Amino acid sequence: MKKYSIPKKSLILVAVLISLLITLSLVSNALQNGYDLFQKALAKERGEGNLEEAISLYQKVVKEATDESLAAKAQLRIGICYEKLGRKEAQKAFQKVIDNYPSQTDTVKVAKEKLSILIKAQTIIKKGDTEFRIRKVWDYARMGGRGNMGRPSPDGRYLLYWDMGSNNVCALEFASKKKHFITKEAVLSASKDPSSKKPIEFHWGGSIWSPDTKKVAYSWLKFKNVFALKDAWDEEGNFKDSFKELRITGFDGSNTRILYSDDNLEEVNPLDWSQDGRHILAALISKDKIRQLVTISVAEGSVRVLKTFDTLTRGDGFEIGELFSPDGRHVVFDSQQENFSNRDIFLLSPDGNYEVALVEHAADDFVLGWTLDEKSLIFASDRTGTASIWVIRVSGGRPYGDPVLIKKDMGSFWPKGFDKKGSFYYAHETMVSDVYIAEIDSKTREILSKPKKASEHFVGSAMHPDWSPDGKYLAYISYPEYEQDALNPKSVIFIRSIDKGKEREIYIELRNIWGTCWSHDGRFILTVGSEKEGREGFYQIDVKTGNFTSILQFNKGDTVGAPVWSRDGKKIFCIYKHPEQKIARIMMFDLASEEKKEIHRDNFQCYYMAGRPFFPQDLVLSPDGQFLAFNVRERETRESILKIIPSFGGEATEVVRWEKGKIIMTADWTPDGKDLLFAESKFQRGYKFNFWKISVEGGEPQKLGLQMDRVYVLRINPDGQRIAFRAGQRIKEIYAMDNFLPVENRKSKGGQK
Numbered sequence: 082m083k084k085y086s087i088p089k090k091s092l093i094l095v096a097v098l099i100s101l102l103i104t105l106s107l108v109s110n111a112l113q114n115g116y117d118l119f120q121k122a123l124a125k126e127r128g129e130g131n132l133e134e135a136i137s138l139y140q141k142v143v144k145e146a147t148d149e150s151l152a153a154k155a156q157l158r159i160g161i162c163y164e165k166l167g168r169k170e171a172q173k174a175f176q177k178v179i180d181n182y183p184s185q186t187d188t189v190k191v192a193k194e195k196l197s198i199l200i201k202a203q204t205i206i207k208k209g210d211t212e213f214r215i216r217k218v219w220d221y222a223r224m225g226g227r228g229n230m231g232r233p234s235p236d237g238r239y240l241l242y243w244d245m246g247s248n249n250v251c252a253l254e255f256a257s258k259k260k261h262f263i264t265k266e267a268v269l270s271a272s273k274d275p276s277s278k279k280p281i282e283f284h285w286g287g288s289i290w291s292p293d294t295k296k297v298a299y300s301w302l303k304f305k306n307v308f309a310l311k312d313a314w315d316e317e318g319n320f321k322d323s324f325k326e327l328r329i330t331g332f333d334g335s336n337t338r339i340l341y342s343d344d345n346l347e348e349v350n351p352l353d354w355s356q357d358g359r360h361i362l363a364a365l366i367s368k369d370k371i372r373q374l375v376t377i378s379v380a381e382g383s384v385r386v387l388k389t390f391d392t393l394t395r396g397d398g399f400e401i402g403e404l405f406s407p408d409g410r411h412v413v414f415d416s417q418q419e420n421f422s423n424r425d426i427f428l429l430s431p432d433g434n435y436e437v438a439l440v441e442h443a444a445d446d447f448v449l450g451w452t453l454d455e456k457s458l459i460f461a462s463d464r465t466g467t468a469s470i471w472v473i474r475v476s477g478g479r480p481y482g483d484p485v486l487i488k489k490d491m492g493s494f495w496p497k498g499f500d501k502k503g504s505f506y507y508a509h510e511t512m513v514s515d516v517y518i519a520e521i522d523s524k525t526r527e528i529l530s531k532p533k534k535a536s537e538h539f540v541g542s543a544m545h546p547d548w549s550p551d552g553k554y555l556a557y558i559s560y561p562e563y564e565q566d567a568l569n570p571k572s573v574i575f576i577r578s579i580d581k582g583k584e585r586e587i588y589i590e591l592r593n594i595w596g597t598c599w600s601h602d603g604r605f606i607l608t609v610g611s612e613k614e615g616r617e618g619f620y621q622i623d624v625k626t627g628n629f630t631s632i633l634q635f636n637k638g639d640t641v642g643a644p645v646w647s648r649d650g651k652k653i654f655c656i657y658k659h660p661e662q663k664i665a666r667i668m669m670f671d672l673a674s675e676e677k678k679e680i681h682r683d684n685f686q687c688y689y690m691a692g693r694p695f696f697p698q699d700l701v702l703s704p705d706g707q708f709l710a711f712n713v714r715e716r717e718t719r720e721s722i723l724k725i726i727p728s729f730g731g732e733a734t735e736v737v738r739w740e741k742g743k744i745i746m747t748a749d750w751t752p753d754g755k756d757l758l759f760a761e762s763k764f765q766r767g768y769k770f771n772f773w774k775i776s777v778e779g780g781e782p783q784k785l786g787l788q789m790d791r792v793y794v795l796r797i798n799p800d801g802q803r804i805a806f807r808a809g810q811r812i813k814e815i816y817a818m819d820n821f822l823p824v825e826n827r828k829s830k831g832g833q834k
Contacts (some may be wrong), residue, residue, distance in 0.1 A: 115146040120540045127541045132162045153182035167214035172199045218255045219815040234294045237500035241288045248283035250299045263297050269310050280304040287350040298351040298361055301326045314716045325349045340382045355409045387433040407455035415448045439480045450499045488821050505818045513541040514809035516557045523801040526774045528787040546805040547597040552798045556597045587627040596643025600650050607644050619644050642696030648706035656685050656696040680730045683713045699747045704754045712745040721745040737775050747795040760792040
């Protein structure tokens with residue numbers, strides 16, 4: 082038998098090819114391992130707030146990564162983590178980005194900006210002064226939303242807040258983590274004994290400290306003939322048969338007295354207490370919707386009106402807004418000007434006759450407080466592109482010189498105030514949110530697979546999933562820079578191919594986009610958002626080009642939910658509320674005729690994100706386009722209800738009513754239109770949501786065997802074999818920032834602001 086031999090050159094070529102394949106495989110694995118490690122570090126930093134462990138993981142990425150771009154980003158994150166911790170190592174970390182990765186121009190640019198701020202800060206902090214630091218003082222997730230948090234006490238020991246369980250005023254002691262009841266007289270239901278029947282009353286509104294921390298002023302809501310909390314609201318969402326009082330009490334609840342009361346008041350909120358203890362600055366809102374800024378005498382309760390505003394409420398999450406000047410001779414306030422979207426800061430004389438602009442800029446500016454030397458106003462502004470802290474000198478009731486940047490890139494924060502040492506307290510919320518995909522049985526709808534993240538891009542910031550009409554693509558939104566810029570987050574729409582596993586990014590020059598809805602032909606995505614200086618409206622985004630077109634604009638102050646396209650693309654449905662309306666509506670907008678039609682009105686609850694009001698409730702159209710499904714929380718019973726209504730209008734039908742203490746957040750139709758899948762949770766810390774199925778005809782709901790954290794926006798693939806949903810956790814914390822002001826502003830003269 083003739084033997085064949087392989088030529089030596091061929092053997093060498095095969096060996097080279099095998100070696101090359103092995104090398105490429107190793108490189109590919111190394112790249113993937115480095116990327117996975119980077120995502121774990123991001124999860125530690127943003128999701129858990131464990132900065133020390135995140136730094137350790139980022140350092141490992143820098144050491145092992147073969148991709149220079151990834152290594153540079155990891156080194157930048159190391160600097161950002163150290164900056165959050167208030168550590169000196171931040172400067173060295175940013176310098177390493179500049180020195181070691183000069184070709185990574187975008188990352189280097191960010192590092193240079195941050196390094197410049199740190200160097201400037203060093204030049205104004207003298208040797209021997211206490212070092213700058215940020216410290217977490219409380220995890221407030223267990224005490225409700227940031228709006229329930231009040232001011233820190235002047236001595237820095239306590240934080241006022243509204244206790245959600247009892248509806249009383251409480252003070253949290255930072256050191257012991259104990260709560261002290263300032264009030265105990267809230268009545269939420271009438272006594273069973275008819276002879277002692279008493280109308281309900283409770284704390285509702287703001288609360289502030291006296292300059293010596295010995296007293297608290299707070300809002301109190303009283304009812305005349307309402308004996309149960311479930312009966313407190315009328316059909317328009319107003320408190321019925323009620324009035325507000327402004328009260329003062331001792332820290333121990335003693336010597337309580339009514340300072341001011343008026344049957345015509347809808348709101349009376351204390352804003353600040355003058356340094357001499359003689360006056361309280363307050364906001365009054367009458368039942369005919371007139372908002373006034375007033376001072377109230379602590380001794381006798383007499384009122385002086387300083388200014389009447391066109392805007393009823395602030396609605397931006399920055400709860401300070403109005404303050405006395407340190408000498409008590411003036412009042413500062415921030416206000417959104419008529420016909421302009423930006424907010425500026427003004428100074429007002431005690432008699433209200435003299436008003437001057439302290440800070441005017443195309444950006445949004447918010448009052449925070451006064452420096453301890455009483456010479457400068459501290460304010461927040463997004464003029465650098467992100468929310469940062471600035472100071473401006475004030476002399477003789479006028480601005481002196483230009484504002485000075487003090488702390489850049491504060492991220493998403495909600496100010497609470499200053500103590501007498503100059504420490505700044507603020508609330509910080511991070512929503513760690515990802516989009517997940519799970520396989521389901523097309524007939525029983527039972528969950529067949531463990532949910533997997535749709536993508537590892539921008540971990541912790543994905544939301545609003547929606548399937549394309551053919552089920553081949555999944556669109557979702559990400560806000561990759563929300564933590565750095567809550568006032569103007571950058572938006573990215575991802576289009577993911579389910580079969581190929583590839584993603585395409587569409588960067589949108591719109592602010593705060595909310596919701597994704599594919600057109601029936603799969604060419605466009607509908608969303609709500611606003612252009613840089615424009616009003617909010619509906620925008621149509623071309624899936625191929627990324628170009629967007631405005632198709633409907635709303636008036637200033639309107640609140641809208643995520644839009645839904647009709648099957649023919651000629652109409653848009655959404656949850657909508659005008660500023661003068663208490664009850665929100667489901668509206669239909671005809672794009673051709675420009676007709677607006679009210680479909681239904683119900684108790685849709687409004688929330689805020691980055692200062693923007695929105696409706697988080699789902700509004701989903703049935704596969705045949707004939708019905709809309711939505712969820713509400715009934716005001717009287719506090720029960721969550723899943724309803725359906727004809728898309729052309731008519732009576733709403735209850736599909737399922739969930740017991741008090743539980744909440745339904747999202748639902749979607751099965752492809753055959755016979756069932757609804759929904760997610761519900763108990764009102765509890767963490768919000769563990771369970772998935773259910775129920776027939777649109779009603780009956781008993783069936784549990785699907787899946788539980789996830791905080792589920793929003795559930796969507797079923799048109800093939801009925803997959804679901805996509807947003808899930809995650811909300812991290813809620815209160816921080817104190819010490820020694821962040823220039824030395825000349827930190828010299829105390831005994832002031833408290």
